[in-house]
Amino acid sequence: MDFTIVLLIALAIGIILGFIFERGQFCMTLILTESVFFKNHRRMVGLISAILICTVLFNIAVFLGAVDSFNLLRQVGVNPNFFKPPLVVERSLIGGLIFGFGMILAGGCVAGILFRIGEGQLSSAIALLGLIAGFATAVVLEAIGVVGPERGLYPSGVLLPEILQIPQGFLVALVAALLLVLLLALRRRAGWKVFSAILVIFLLGAATLHYSTRPEIVTPTPPPVQLTGEQIEVARFVNAFHVTVSNRSVSKIIPFFAEDAVMVLPDGTLIKGIDMIKSYYEEEFTQYRQYILSGKASKIELVDNRATAIYSSGLRVWALGATLPPYIPYREVFTLIRIDDKWKIETLVVTPRGAE
């Protein structure tokens, strides 16, 4: 797929939407201003209807496989999950509030300022310049390290149904029902009281989600059935290690290692001792936005208080941006020692698979 075609399609979609924006004067600032100041919810009803229609149509498109069949992003090497940002509660809260303030001060949301530029309003062009300056400032702050890379509670592309363990169809129906209630409330001019109550319910739900225990994203690989009792114990230990690494929790990774543990990385780098291992993982998790490690046992041997486990593992890491995350196959050789009835990693040798 030629990337130019994707750009032309994007341009065509932009032109159609620009036309509709101007005709319908679609702007969230205008919608909110009319609702809050003048108690006129006509445009708000339109916005909520658009969200409702999108909710239903998008999910039908996903369900029917239309997105998998026709989406062009993967063909040009772009990760579609880039448009489903990871959940970083602080970022959503602070960024959203800043954006909301800005939207009112600028006199238009992003769609609003774009269509008003088309109408010849210089103030919207100035707002666009501000938008560029704000974006540039954030990028520079990130580049010089003032704003660190975010650590998402969940990776990009993880949706609410997966987090809440609720079937997608049920949740979509629930959201659609909620939006319908909201529409009816606005039609009956119940107004901001109902709207605020629903917002509070959502915020409480979000807060509960944030402060509840973080669920494991990577499902541990079940140990092969032919393993004996002690081998299963070792396999569970290694699987738990993989899950903990995937959850990027350095404090939880460290207890897996013995004090004088040694790690050998695929490039031959030797890491000795618990402190260096801690630094290594801290550095790794700072570099990468997502880090998913999983593996399958190829061989597990036990002799007295020691065990050797050989794993065929795979790592998916990606740092910044929209690149499709590559799968990097590794071979991991664990030497474990039982200390106080608990397994600890004594050595971990990681080699690229195929290079061993």
Next chain:
Amino acid sequence: MVSAFLIAVVNLLSFVLIAPYAPSATAGVAFLLPMQFLLRDLSGLGPVLYSYLSGATWKVLLISGMWGLGAIVGSLASALISGNFKPRRPRGIDAARSLLGGFLMGLGVSITHGCNFLHVLGGTPLLVPASILASITIVVGAYICLKLMRYLV
């Protein structure tokens, strides 16, 4: 209501073919495009700027730029047809307010990885948790600002 329906349908088309409509990174293209031309060797840049200026992220910024450019062209066409096109200069104070508002929006876009359109009409319908939360906080932020303005003015 007709506009809302049409926006939803075109947004669906955008989602199926590319991604939900998200024109905010137009700002990113405008900022980074000169760097793309001026810098011959990108490898000397730090990882953040390098990731913005190369590969897939740069492609996303260009797509978003096309969405934004298209919106300006489309609205210009509509305004010319309907006779709504009229160049208007703001007063100094309004221009400053627009600049500050735009700046805050730019920061917000970068922090939440998207504008109101992506979060409200793209991420929320897909049940992306970050977008649902961002949509709510955008509305709350706007509401507080409106109330403050009403109180102050």
